[in-house]
Amino acid sequence: MKILITGANGFIGQNLITSLHNLPAGWNSGFDVEEKLYLMEYDMESSPKLLEEYTKECDFVFHLAGVNRPKNSDEFMEGNAGLTESLLNHLKNNHNKAPVLITSSIQAELDNAYGISKKVAEEMVLQYGKENGVQTFVYRLPNVFGKWCRPNYNSVVATFAFQIARDIPITIHDSAHKMQLVYIDDVITEFLLALTGKEHRAQSFCYIPTTYETTVGEIAHFLHSFRQSRNNIQIPCMEENSLEKKLYSTYLSYLPENMFSYALNAHIDARGSFTELFRSADRGQVSVNITKPGIIKGNHWHHTKTEKFVVISGHGVIRLRKIQDSNVIEYFVDGEKPEVIDIPPGYTHQIVNNGSSDLITVIWCSECYDPNHPDTYFLEI
Template sequence: MRVALTGADGFLGWHAQVLVRALGWPAPTLIGRADLADPAVTAGKLHGVDRVLHLAGVNRGTPQEVATGNTALAEALARALRRCAEPPKSVVYANSTQAGNGTPYGDSKAAAAAILAGAAGGCQLVDVHLPNLYGEHGRPFYNSVTATFCRLLADGGAPEVHDDRELDLVHVTDAAARLLDAPPTGTWDASMPALRIGVRALADRLADFAATYRGAEIPALPDRHDVRLFNTYRSHLFPTGCPMPLVRRSDHRGDLVETVRSRGAGQTFCSTSHPGVTRGSHFHLAKVERFAVLRGRAEIRLRRVGHRQVHRFPVGGENPVVVDMPTMWAHDITNTGDDELLTLFWTNELFDPARPDTCPEPVTEVPAAL
């Protein structure tokens, strides 16, 4: 599947690119706002792609900026579609459930859909109305109330609820899967299952995650939205919250270190690695994973998918710590000592070979820009 994206540098755009990488599809063609200003350039980028996702939009600003911004972006894409010699098979528009609700944002989203419908020609227009999205690395005070609450809790504050209304929350990977028409797995679901929750209940649930995780304890994660909300909160803690120290208890018999304390199920396993051996080199979309070195010395490295900066954590069995892998970050562990390395791993779910949620990605690779 050859995909082109507008709005690739936004919240939904980054997650769509990560999902494309997890699917093993070719890297998307990225269409920036400078490209949209030139119909010929955009038409060239659209030539021969199977699907274009129109994610670019304006949801903050003055009423005039919001109203004109969304229609202007749609008109720019429409002009390019009319000039394209081999247009995409489908144009997928990331619309909103607020479309046509009488606000500048809602009315401009509806107007943008009409503009794209008029320019689609032989393309199929897929108009997807998205509810409130949440997920890893959302911008607080901008993308969603979930991101705002997570940021406040990560900074040691407390969310304030002024309007306790019901929300329909969809994880951004599920939204990206719907836009890409990706086949469903245990990790994503293109039917976009929503979590119906009140704002106060959301704040309380995230606050409970924060209070539990403060002591390196894993909270109960009974369903897919709990896992994803917890991963969303964790994304606001990395890297400043890593690694987390563990308590060593010693007596005449030896040492005891409680490496995983979880209120739910999971899978624990150990591995040994010879000097110089590296394990990992992959990322997860949803899985919660913990590393704890029990004997030897190692370096744990992490890099956010599509980014260049590599975070490095030297760890050793003499001072036990845990490093929890944030979702959508490539990670590995290398034995940097002269002796055998003993590492304990924990995940929140049993390994399923049919749905491994393990996407190959070297940590030290210089990535194509997302």
């Protein structure tokens, strides 16, 4: 299968090509990707002769190339409608009825130079399909965001993420301005469905099923919160298909390469250390506890708060006792054989390092620590 991709060096093109190169074998009813998938990459800088050659043999066309930031408005029609016309003429002259997928824009509904040029390109593709019995896919995309999108170009998300990651002030003219967003991975997933004949379609147009309605102010709020999360160690909402999750992934892709790491606040004393790693609004917190040899930590219980202990290095014993009983429960733990020890409410508990090296324990707690409401009560085992 030979796939022609115009706009190969662009934001969507790069993501599509990467995904096509990494498709698992059998992704399409036994389709052998490594042996049968061949990509023909074409971009605005490519020789026009190359487009003519590619259209002789391609089996499917992803027409992603276009112009959205020209030096003058005349280039809109040339770069969007003109290139589309050239592509379709080559296919027709070569008697190639390969399906054609084109990325248009929701601005095709607006009366501006860019929108008009995209609408003309849409109509060309739809008319070409009708006249030549060719399957066509026309996607009017909203604002696409995700990794590899150019900041200060055509995406407010990319621009804001780039600036906020570098502590550069952003400019917002209207925080209540409404925006429709679509995530790049959702776009690519849909394009792969189109490639296999399983596209989402409403009459003549195709669409991405997952989109987001938001405002410029909300986008800025999320991105600022991601920067602040390095100080408050809050993990953003990671619910499936949440806008926050996808914006967070995008934000991280714009971090300067010398800023991937950041320090944590370790509480260190003669007994060892305790360091909070992550907090979440509804999933509690994760910490790492280091206990020096011969040291006992804990000897407290909780009313509602629960914990999970996992020793990942060293040897020790975890003891629990129901606060009304005298019976002590012991779990001997070993970092070479990790296991989870649940700490129920109403059980006082301690961890003892009976080895010769540091005992390192990862602790999940059902609540983020609040010094005003600690729900922690001292009681010896």
